[in-house]
Amino acid sequence: MLTKNRLEAFSDGVFAIAITLLVIEIRPPELEGGESLAHGLWEQWPHYLGYFLSFLILGVMWLNHHRILEPARRVDGIVLVLNLNLLLWAVLIPFPTAVVADFLRDGGADAETAVALYGGVILMAAIGFTALFVGITRVGIVDELPPPEVVRAARIRFGLGVGVYSIAFALSWLSPAVALAAHGTMAAYYLTAQSSRLDSASPPG
Amino acid sequence: MLTKNRLEAFSDGVFAIAITLLVIEIRPPELEGGESLAHGLWEQWPHYLGYFLSFLILGVMWLNHHRILEPARRVDGIVLVLNLNLLLWAVLIPFPTAVVADFLRDGGADAETAVALYGGVILMAAIGFTALFVGITRVGIVDELPPPEVVRAARIRFGLGVGVYSIAFALSWLSPAVALAAHGTMAAYYLTAQSSRLDSASPPG
């Protein structure tokens, strides 16, 4: 039947495609009369910002996905549905990225709406990750459940993540720029945290 | 030669790409004078509906594809052609999804046509699944044919599925909304059914 390997391979493919599709939101600029290409490219900076930020976030999601699925020894129906739910939000990310790129420079209410949409999708993905983690760390799915306090600590960590993403989401209406910076900081933090975990988890021997 | 593994890997890749391409049908709204982004995003709800529905349907198709190919111990020419036929309809899904998203809100004959196109492609995929199932449960392709009554029951189940999809297709001309709801219900039902099957099929030991 559906094995964990196959679920991971399908998810890997989806993450790889979503991260690559980000580039099709960056189009050559349409220059107005007399405008130089250099100026037109410069004016598109929100598109580059969105590309970098979403690339970072999807990269971290891909990494996190492996870490979450690692202890599972089999996949049941609940894990499958929770995984599809997570992918649904991850695949959507190029859309709010494009909205932010189009409306960030306008400022005002539209910039707030754009960043809130972005933050909302990220928040749904964070909730999806938490749900998937809870679904996997049930008895019977993992080979050997880590000590309860470890699981509890991890669930708290996920809960905290959802809390911080909720704050970043709410920040959209105070300052779109600060909200985006919060998303970038979160992604950079998770990348660093996951990376150092990699270092300790793979003994050289 | 072409092994079952390779056919599955190719099909998995195609499903992963098709499900991810759904997002490129959702574009940032083009606002009319004075319209807020929030309003423009709201007006695009048929696009979000189409994305969710087609994501669900393609996810279930991917799952179903594994279940159907599972008993096969080799791939012959007929299975190969039937598999390509199924993929042809699955890959097409983003197109009717975009048509529904563009014309559902107009109501009237165009909304009916859009939903009928959607239902027609899904129906062709359902027929493709039935044909693939019949093609695989022939003597010589599967390692050990299940008892005849099990195969017959499964074929009846597939036939019923085609019947229900035909009804959903016909419903398009009565009520596009009801027809879409029927598609969503079918997909949710299959997801649940497949998921619980997963639970029973993978003993923890």
Added chain:
Amino acid sequence: MLTKNRLEAFSDGVFAIAITLLVIEIRPPELEGGESLAHGLWEQWPHYLGYFLSFLILGVMWLNHHRILEPARRVDGIVLVLNLNLLLWAVLIPFPTAVVADFLRDGGADAETAVALYGGVILMAAIGFTALFVGITRVGIVDELPPPEVVRAARIRFGLGVGVYSIAFALSWLSPAVALAAHGTMAAYYLTAQSSRLDSASPPG
């Protein structure tokens, strides 16, 4: 270093993506005043025709690619370059497909040009296949070279294929419709031939 498995996996991914990208050339119709969606969809028939034809051709190419690479026991630089050349033409196929879809109905010189572009890209892919086959059936690349008369027969078969594709290419200027029909016939023929080969090549035992 680069193994045959890795070259095949990369090529499989490229074929899977190219075949799936065909769908993004089919867009919802833009209706003119008073035009019904049904009529608008109908008018797009060259897009559906192009989709079906190119899906068939890319599916056959994917299948053929496996058959050609099957006897190779390793990949050398020449095989690598010849494989990249083949992929370059295969990936390009969605472009002439879109051109045919846009200009076939206009008839006249533009329809001829469109179909000739289509046939030209297919012809280049056929030449690429022949070159890859020759590159692989050299001493040292295959485990055990088939008897010389078998290799010669296969090379003749490839040469004949290139000849027929050249004729189909030339036909574009006589009758675009006949040229497209020739391409469809060729693809259907290869699919059937490959399929029956599958049947004989995989003994059930």
Added chain:
Amino acid sequence: MLTKNRLEAFSDGVFAIAITLLVIEIRPPELEGGESLAHGLWEQWPHYLGYFLSFLILGVMWLNHHRILEPARRVDGIVLVLNLNLLLWAVLIPFPTAVVADFLRDGGADAETAVALYGGVILMAAIGFTALFVGITRVGIVDELPPPEVVRAARIRFGLGVGVYSIAFALSWLSPAVALAAHGTMAAYYLTAQSSRLDSASPPG
């Protein structure tokens, strides 16, 4: 945890998608009154040039990526981050390709800017490759470090590559055509060099 195999599979997927997405930048021409399709297609030559050049460059990158990761026996956090950085620039390539295709024929400052953007992204990827190579040839990551003089020679080779790409980048402002030719020459050189390395590295036995 994250294994080298999984990192390679994800990277392979990303390269395969990026190389295939190049085709969506080539659109059917929009003809002006009385213009023939043949003329319209001809006028698009910068798009074909960009497609061929970027296909070649991404193909070489994919090949080079394998060669660089080959000696690694495990992946640590630094390698992971450096790999994501490299993919970020590789995935971006379809964007400057489209810009070059749109602005090369205009000549003047805009053509220079377009080619400089192209060269800048390639340069960043070359720097990313060098950084990844340095990150992998650290003690503890590779099974057995090659002799120091070999590593030093390889690092010098990478440094030279960055130097040549910097020169090609600077050439954009002297002559866009010469700069593009330099990029094509570099890619062809690397393809040849990698190919012959393949030949010597895979003993037939």
